Amino acid sequence: MxxxxxxxxxxxxxxxxxxxxxxxxxxxxxTISKRREWANMADADKKAYIAAEQCLFKSPQKLNKMPGAKTRWDEFVSLHQIHALQIHSTGQFLPYHRYFLNVHQALLAECGYTGGLPWWDETKDAGKFSKAKVFDKILGFGGSGQGSKNCVADGPYANLQVNIGQGFQTNPRCVNRKLTDSLSSSCSAKDVATAISGKDYDAAWLAIYMGPHLYGHMALAMMDGDSITSSGDPLFMMHHGFVDKMWWDWQSKDLAKRLTDMGGPNAQDPAVGFIEFGGGTESQSKMWGKPTAAMLAVTPDPTAGDNGNITTLNHVLSSLGIIPDATVRDVMDIKGGYLCYEYV
Ligand SMILES: [Cu+2]
CATH class of the missing domain: 1.20.5 (Single alpha-helices involved in coiled-coils or other helix-helix interfaces)
Structure with missing residues (x-):
């Protein structure tokens, strides 16, 4: 040449x-919003974040369409409940939860918090979750629940009520969780490295979902360990910041390819249901009930934008009016314009 x-x-x-x-x-x-680890956030920022979260629990619902929702927080929990069978065990798991974090950011802004979203680096507390700073009772989320219902008894979320759940029910219950340190050892740096070693998106979402994402949920057992409404515990958002960062770290290994790599089913296979439980939606409905007619009436089409059963970049992400709908394409790049943040 x-x-x-x-x-x-x-x-x-x-x-x-x-x-x-x-x-x-x-x-x-x-202007890139900085998502800081909870442990590294300034005390004043922690207090401002907690105050906004408490405010959502006390603000009345606004949409008039989420079944059972009494508060703004309930509407947010309901959004996760309504989408439960299309955003878990599916390819849209990661993009939907990235969008869901963005919905949370918008709701916090309604209550005056405009700082970056915090996240929890669980790798640093793997095997000893109960010692983590996130569980501080003043500058944190309170500790493991107590009593027969595992209600969080100290910290800013003690005595607050959620009206969505368990499963597809809409009954009032306390913010609750139960920590199991031994299960948290599977959220280590080594486990994260394995989870983000997949060669394509199909491998990556499944490994993240079944790896540290699932073990974090089991170690925390938020809201009775219920996959459908675990978002009722504000701690959920810290865990899902960690999950979102895993996806971004996987994407960052080969951005040229991975800013457009998407796939996986866009809805659960009824014969399998939640893959971590197996047995199909019919058997799982014994545990969680089924979506009610009122829920089904507002549930978006899981294939919207996809022209088939596989999640594509055109897939529509909906918050049922809390913020405008977006597409998977919009959330692929955390600095792409629709989103503008980084993990620090
Ligand atoms: Cu979820």
Whole structure:
């Protein structure tokens, strides 16, 4: 190859990199929101975040369409309940929960919190969750629950009520959780490294879902360990910040490919249901009940935007009016413009 051609190729390659970077920076992502680990957040920021969360528990519902919702917090929990059978054990698990974090950010803003979302680096507390700073009773989420219902008895969420759950029911209950340190050992840095070693999205979402995501849930047993409404415990958002960061860290290993790599089913297979339990939705309904007619009436089409049963970049992500709908494409890049944040 002649030197001139070689030079031309180098110039073209540089131009391409520059164009890619220009696209990445995105004209709409100039002020990057910083998502800090809870342990590294300033006390004043922790207090502001907690105050906004408490405010959501005390604000009345606004949408007038979420079955059983009495408060703004209930509406947020209901959103997860209504989507439960399409956003777990499916390819849209990661993009939907990234969008769900963004919905949470918008709700916190309604209560005056405009800082970055905190997250919990569970790798640092693996095997000893109960010692983690997130469970501080003043500058944290309170500890493991107490009594026969495992109600969180100390901290800012003691004595607060959630009216959504268990499962597809809508009954009042306390914010509750039960910590099991031994299960938390599967949220270690080694486990995370394994979870994000998949070669394509199909491998990655499943490994993250069945790995530290699932073990974190089992170790915390938030809201009776109920997969459908565990979002009722504010701690859920800290765990899912950790899960979202896992996806981003996987994407960051090969951004050129992984900003567009999507797949997996867009709804659960009724014969399997939640893959971590097996047995199918029919047998799982004994534990959790079934979506009521009122819930089904507001449940979005799980295939919306996809033209089939596989999750695509055109898949529609809905919050039923809390914030405008988005697409999976919108949430692929955390600095793409629709989203603008980083984990620090
Ligand atoms: Cu979920």
């Amino acid at each position: 002649g030197n001139l051609i070689r030079l031309l190729l180098v110039v073209l390659a540089c131009l391409h990199v520059e164009a890619t970077l220009a696209h990445r920076a995105g004209s709409n992502c100039t």
